[in-house]
Amino acid sequence: MRIIDHDGIVVQHLDEVGPVIATSADTSDLIGNAWAAQADLVAVPVSRLDPEFFRLRSGMAGEILQKAVNYHLQIAVVGDISEHLAASEALRAFVAESNRGQHAWFVPDEAALEAQIARIRRV
Template sequence: MRISETGGTRIVFVDDVGPLISTANDVIGDAWGHEATLIAIPAERLDPAFFNLSSLVAGEFLQKIVNYRLQVAILGDIDAHLERSGVLRDFVWESNRGTQVWFLADEAALTKRLGRG
């Protein structure tokens, strides 16, 4: 885990390597423990069920983070998942229009997003 601050936002960057993440509990604890308001998670660390919206993993995961008034950025290439699911593609598009959940290519894209305020 790495802590950073960009555009006045304190960010917890989840490590690229480690076990798959299927619940929000641990990442929320890390964010609160480091007084961060945004959690950046590598897409490859998420349980593959996250990208199958009918599994409800993404909905429960993201709702819990939002309930704790945190933001989350899923970083990485999710094109293969998007190609398999129009519903996921729509969900990602809608999420990226908002302020709480973003699906972005990389840390540079996150920095750019936060710079816009």
């Protein structure tokens, strides 16, 4: 895990390898660890999310993202989700809408995450 301060926005970057986030308890642990690190945003690698996260009907994405928002924590899913996007029009719409907001983003890499952080600073 790395903590990086992006001009006042503290980002907790989870390691690529580690426990998969698959349950409400996992989400609570994620949020608790972010709070302990005094992070404003958690960058979660795609590899750390249960594949069900990308199947919107499972409700997992909504639950995880809403819980983060409820605790005033931004979240970014970092990595290639092109296979998931190709398989689901609903997911494509969800990702596009999320990326327009300020709370949850889907970005291909850390450079794109930095661009999103810069965008919200201008808003």
